Structure formats: structure tokens, C-alpha cells
Amino acid sequence: MSSIARVERDGVLSPSPSPLRQGGEREHLTAENAEDAERRGVDHPSPSGRGVPARALAVEVVKLTRAFGPKPVLRGVDLALEQGERLALFGANGAGKTTLLRVLATLARPDAGTARVGGLDVAREADAVRRIVGYVGHQPHIYEELTVRENLRFFARMYGVRDAAGRAEALIARMGLAARAGDRARTLSRGLLQRLALARGIVQEPDVLLLDEPETGLDAQAFGLLRDLVEERAVAGRTTIFTTHAAERGLELASVVAVLARGRITYAGPAAGLDAAALRTILDDSAGTGRGR
Amino acid sequence: MSDTNMTRMTTRVNTTEISPPGVGGDGALGTASAFARQVMAIVAKDLRSELRTKQTWSAMALFALLVLVVFNFAFDLRVENTAAVAPGVLWVAFVFASILGLGRTVAAEHDQGPLDRLLLCPVNRTVVYFAKLIGNVLFIGVVEVVAVPIFAIIYNVPVALGGLVPVVVLGTIGVAAVGTLFAAMAANTRARELLLPVLIFPLLVPVVIAAVRATSALIVPVARDAPWVGLLAAFDVIFLSISAVAFEYVVED
Numbered sequence: 001m002s003s004i005a006r007v008e009r010d011g012v013l014s015p016s017p018s019p020l021r022q023g024g025e026r027e028h029l030t031a032e033n034a035e036d037a038e039r040r041g042v043d044h045p046s047p048s049g050r051g052v053p054a055r056a057l058a059v060e061v062v063k064l065t066r067a068f069g070p071k072p073v074l075r076g077v078d079l080a081l082e083q084g085e086r087l088a089l090f091g092a093n094g095a096g097k098t099t100l101l102r103v104l105a106t107l108a109r110p111d112a113g114t115a116r117v118g119g120l121d122v123a124r125e126a127d128a129v130r131r132i133v134g135y136v137g138h139q140p141h142i143y144e145e146l147t148v149r150e151n152l153r154f155f156a157r158m159y160g161v162r163d164a165a166g167r168a169e170a171l172i173a174r175m176g177l178a179a180r181a182g183d184r185a186r187t188l189s190r191g192l193l194q195r196l197a198l199a200r201g202i203v204q205e206p207d208v209l210l211l212d213e214p215e216t217g218l219d220a221q222a223f224g225l226l227r228d229l230v231e232e233r234a235v236a237g238r239t240t241i242f243t244t245h246a247a248e249r250g251l252e253l254a255s256v257v258a259v260l261a262r263g264r265i266t267y268a269g270p271a272a273g274l275d276a277a278a279l280r281t282i283l284d285d286s287a288g289t290g291r292g293r
Numbered sequence: 294m295s296d297t298n299m300t301r302m303t304t305r306v307n308t309t310e311i312s313p314p315g316v317g318g319d320g321a322l323g324t325a326s327a328f329a330r331q332v333m334a335i336v337a338k339d340l341r342s343e344l345r346t347k348q349t350w351s352a353m354a355l356f357a358l359l360v361l362v363v364f365n366f367a368f369d370l371r372v373e374n375t376a377a378v379a380p381g382v383l384w385v386a387f388v389f390a391s392i393l394g395l396g397r398t399v400a401a402e403h404d405q406g407p408l409d410r411l412l413l414c415p416v417n418r419t420v421v422y423f424a425k426l427i428g429n430v431l432f433i434g435v436v437e438v439v440a441v442p443i444f445a446i447i448y449n450v451p452v453a454l455g456g457l458v459p460v461v462v463l464g465t466i467g468v469a470a471v472g473t474l475f476a477a478m479a480a481n482t483r484a485r486e487l488l489l490p491v492l493i494f495p496l497l498v499p500v501v502i503a504a505v506r507a508t509s510a511l512i513v514p515v516a517r518d519a520p521w522v523g524l525l526a527a528f529d530v531i532f533l534s535i536s537a538v539a540f541e542y543v544v545e546d
Contacts, residue, residue: 107409109545130415141410145342157334158414160327184345 056119058083058208058239059104064113065263066099073099075263076113081256083207084234087241088254088271090279092287095260097243098138101210104241105135117208131159134206136214140197144186148177148196151185152203159204171199175225190217198226209233211242215249227253247276247283261286331416335424339398340431349397350435353390357440360386365447379448380508384464384501386440387433388494391468394432396489398425399476408477408544418541422473426533429469437461456511463525464504467532471496474536478543500528 061079065072073096081087091097102108103115106126115122120129135141142151152171156164172181175195180188185196194217201209209230215223230240230253244250251257251271259267259282266286343349364382368374402408402425411421441461445452475492479485507521 105413107412127415127417130413135413137409139409141413143338143342143410145345146338150338150341154334154338155414158331158411158416160415 056083057081057116058085058118059241060114060116060119061100061104062114064100064103064115065111066096066103066108067111073263074103074110077260077263077265079258079265079268081239081241083239084237085239086230086234086253086255086271087239088250088257089241089243089260090245090247090250090257090283091243091260092283096263097260098212100260101135101137101212101241101243104208105133105137105210106130107135131204132207134201134204134209135212136197136201136210137212138216140185140193140200142185142193142196142200145184147182147184148172148188149181151196152199155200155203161204167203171203174229175199176222191219191222194218195222195225198229202229205238207238209238209240211240213244214242215244215246223249247279251276251279259283259286328417328420331420332424332427335411335421336427336431339424339428342401343432349394349401349432352397353394353432353436354439356393357386357390357436358443360389361440361444361447370448375448375450376509376513379444379450380505380512382448383440383444383508384505386444387437387461387464388468388497388501390436390440391429391433391465391472392490392493394436395429395469395472395476395493396479396486398429398432399473399480400485403480408480412544418544419537421544422537422540425477426466426469426473426536429473430465433465433469434462437465450512452511457508460504460507460511460522460525463522463529464500464507467500467504467525467529468497470529470532470536471500474540474543477540496532500525500532503528 057080059079059081061077064074064077066074073094075096077096077100089097089100099108103110104117104122106122106129109123117129118132120132122129143154146154149168149172152168153164156167161167172178175198177192177195177199180192185193188196194214198211198214201211214226218226230242233240234255240253242250242253244253251274254271257267257269257271257274257279258265267282361382364378364385368378368382370378402411408421412418441452441457444450471493472489475496476485476489479488479492482488503521503525506519507525509515510518510521
């Protein structure tokens with residue numbers, strides 16, 4: 001299925017059937033990431049040098065379940081994602097995409113099963129996971145009465161970034177918010193708010209970035225910023241997982257694709273060679289599979 | 294691979310210097326320093342937001358003044374009754390106004406998901422509790438600074454400021470300690486405005502009794518009275534300890 005090679009523990013390259021595995025073994029890196037890590041003289045691609053043990057999978061989810069009251073939302077999700085991958089998570093409304101991201105972001109606890117980010121258990125090592133995870137949900141999670149600059153400085157301080165002011169200015173420039181940096185967040189348009197939310201999500205340069213329908217409200221220019229951001233992160237060995245309903249844009253951003261239907265991963269494979277029509281067929285098939293369970 | 298992609302592939306992303314909260318200093322001192330920095334960052338953020346909107350302070354102050362005025366007409370305030378009635382009125386005004394403020398400050402944090410903005414950050418949940426507690430004490434304190442002089446004038450009570458300050462501070466901390474915890478708990482429910490007073494009024498009874506009796510003793514000193522200020526301090530320690538520990542379990546999913 002995939003042409004991406006994996007580096008085994010002994011460093012021997014071997015072809016991989018898929019960069020995205022369901023509940024597979026750990027200690028794998030993509031060849032691309034291993035080269036990047038070697039070039040940078042670090043044991044692993046984590047830019048922060050903290051949190052992610054060497055050669056840990058970026059994300060590993062095993063038999064994860066989560067219910068809200070009597071209603072099961074996640075019903076045994078298995079997922080393993082290597083560092084530097086860009087996963088597009090598709091699925092119908094109510095399939096459990098947001099819940100899965102919230103579990104990985106430590107905002108929701110698993111009922112059963114395990115979820116690890118950078119080798120860290122989201123339930124037992126939540127504080128360490130928060131340092132290496134960025135999350136941008138449906139809500140921008142910013143303070144509307146603070147300015148763009150104040151928001152980013154505040155969150156940089158919360159994440160322990162040493163030069164919070166400098167980091168805030170860098171993100172303002174990076175996300176094209178310089179003209180509105182002194183304006184209160186509540187005066188921003190939906191698209192500009194989403195840019196600010198993305199800037200907040202990467203304020204500590206997270207090893208794993210979780211984006212819930214990040215393209216919402218973004219114009220073509222802003223989507224270009226998002227695409228560049230995701231690609232640069234992949235080059236640096238950082239993983240991005242995003243949910244979306246937009247097949248074309250999702251495939252444009254992703255290196256791997258998964259489909260979540262009725263609380264289970266029903267499809268996982270590389271994005272290369274997959275077009276929107278084929279993806280829609282897979283989604284329709286997955287919905288049928290889900291209904292049967 | 295296109296040239297554009299090649300360019301992207303060789304782009305180095307600047308690494309942000311991050312000192313893990315609570316680990317960046319010299320042992321316990323560094324941990325305490327990080328704790329204090331994070332608490333003050335949240336408090337400063339809340340104060341900045343409130344100074345721009347002034348919604349909470351203005352509502353609380355107006356409500357406290359209304360209570361003082363209404364009770365002034367409702368009770369028989371002859372000189373011999375004042376010492377018995379006035380302290381109770383003062384603390385009813387403070388506690389009622391506090392409920393407004395407690396509900397508002399936590400609700401403002403919940404407008405984009407229950408505390409998600411703070412819970413996403415790698416900060417100890419106790420940091421969040423103490424930051425919200427300090428913010429609430431400051432909010433209530435401003436209302437008290439406005440209300441006490443007006444109370445002294447309306448009820449013709451000679452306020453001994455030196456003695457009243459510790460009583461008001463301790464009473465306010467007690468109200469805020471319980472209120473911050475239960476406001477966070479109630480905020481996850483639909484009927485939070487109704488639930489908050491129902492939850493915290495019974496728990497505030499010891500604090501209010503001690504505060505009222507301590508204030509009354511300042512107006513008309515009583516020989517061999519119970520050490521109400523000491524009891525108030527003891528209630529504060531108990532409520533602070535329990536609430537700080539329980540807060541994590543209240544806000545975590």
C-alpha cells in the first residue's frame with residue numbers, strides 16, 4: 001500500500017505495508033524522520049528535546065473506548081502513527097473524531113484501552129503529554145477580551161516558553177496577524193480567529209498537533225499558511241492529526257488517511273494515490289459497515 | 294519533487310526554548326517560582342479582561358449596595374438594634390454579591406468549553422484553583438472596599454477599620470475558597486446559576502456565622518466571647534485545603 005520505508009530498531013530499512021498501523025508495534029520511525037533527526041544531531045526528531053522518548057511512536061491507541069453516559073462514542077479504536085506523519089481523519093458527524101482528539105489532548109479520559117502520545121500515557125502522564133501536544137478544536141480557545149498579542153503571550157507563559165514575547169511576535173508574523181496584533185480577539189473575523197487559534201496551538205512547537213476541522217473559515221491564503229505549517233512540521237519530524245469533512249483539502253494536507261465510523265477505525269492507508277472520489281466511496285462503505293454494527 | 298517542495302523540505306524550523314513548568318528552576322524553589330508565575334499570569338489575565346468589560350465588578354457592587362439599602366428600610370434600626378442587625382446585613386450583602394461574582398468569573402472561563410483553555414496547558418490544576426481563588430478574592434474585595442463606607446454611613450455604625458480588615462479578609466477568603474470550587478462544579482451543569490447558591494450556602498454557614506459574630510464584636514465588644522477570628526481562620530484553612538485537593542477532580546473529565 002505505501003512506499004514509505006520504516007527504520008527498524010537495528011537501523012535496517014524495510015518496506016512498510018502502511019505508515020499507519022492499527023495497534024502495531026512501537027519503536028518505528030519513517031526513514032525521512034530518521035535522516036532529519038540524524039542531520040540535526042539528536043536522538044529523535046523532537047524539537048523540544050523533552051517528552052518524546054527516542055523512537056517512540058507519535059501516537060499509539062489500543063482498544064480505546066469512551067462513552068458519554070450510556071452512549072458509546074469510541075468503541076475500540078486501534079491506531080498507531082509514526083512521527084512526522086500527517087493524518088487526515090475522516091468520518092461522518094458523530095463518528096467520534098472530536099472525542100478521539102480530545103482524548104489525545106487529555107481533555108477527556110479513556111474509559112478503557114490506552115492512548116499514548118510520544119510514548120506517554122494520556123491518562124497517567126497527562127501533564128507531560130500536554131507539553132508535547134497542541135490542540136485546536138471547534139472553539140478557538142482564546143480569550144476574547146485580550147488582544148491577539150496578549151493571548152499569545154499568555155499561552156506562551158503557560159507553556160513555559162522562555163521568551164514568551166518573542167515567541168508571540170514570531171507567531172503573529174507567521175500567521176499573518178501583524179495588522180491586528182493589538183486588536184481584541186472578539187473583533188476578529190472567523191478566519192482570523194482560526195489563524196489565532198492555530199498560532200495558539202503551536203505556541204510551544206508541539207511534537208503532535210491535533211486539529212479539529214482546521215480549514216473551517218480559512219480563505220485560500222490562510223489555507224496555504226496551514227498547508228505550509230503542516231508540511232514544515234512533517235519535515236521537522238512533528239506529527240499532525242486533523243479531522244475534516246473536505247475530501248480535497250484533506251487529501252492535499254495528508255500523508256495518511258483514516259476513516260472513523262461509529263467509534264471504530266474502518267479504513268487506514270496512505271493518501272498518495274487516493275483521490276476525492278475514491279475517498280467518498282470508502283466513506284460510504286465505512287458508513288455502511290458502521291451501520292451494521 | 295518540485296523545487297518548491299525541496300525548499301520546504303530543507304526549511305529548518307526554529308526551536309522554541311521551553312522550560313517545563315515546575316522543572317525549570319532549582320528544585321523546590323524553582324517549582325514554587327513556576328507555580329507563582331503561572332498563578333499570577335492567570336490572575337493578571339483575568340484582571341485585564343475584567344478591567345476592560347467591568348461587567349462583574351459593576352454588577353456585584355450594585356447588588357451589594359441594593360441589599361444594604363433595602364435592608365435599611367426592612368429592619369427596625371434603632372440604636373439598640375443596630376449592633377445585632379447591621380453585621381448580618383453586611384455579610385448577607387457580601388455573600389450575595391459574591392455569588393454573582395463567583396458565577397460570572399467561572400462562566401466567563403467556560404464560554405469556550407469547560408476550562409478547556411486552561412486545562413490544555415501543562416499547568417497543575419492547583420495553579421488554576423489558586424489563580425481563580427485570588428481573582429475572586431480581589432473581585433469581592435473591591436466590592437467590599439466600596440460597600441463598607443456606605444454601610445457605615447447608612448447604618449450609622451462606627452467602623453473600626455483596623456479590626457474589620459482581618460475579619461473581612463478572612464471571611465472573603467472563606468467564601469471564595471468554597472465558592473471557587475463549587476462554581477467550577479456548577480459550571481458544568483445547565484442550571485449553574487440556580488445550582489451554585491444551593492450548593493454553597495449550606496457550606497458557608499460556619500464562615501458567615503463566625504464573620505457576623507466577629508464583626509458584631511467589633512461594634513459592641515463582648516466579654517469572654519468565642520475567638521471568632523481564630524475560628525474564621527481555621528475554617529479558611531480547612532476549606533482551602535479540601536478545595537485545592539478536590540478542584541482537580543471537579544474540573545477533569
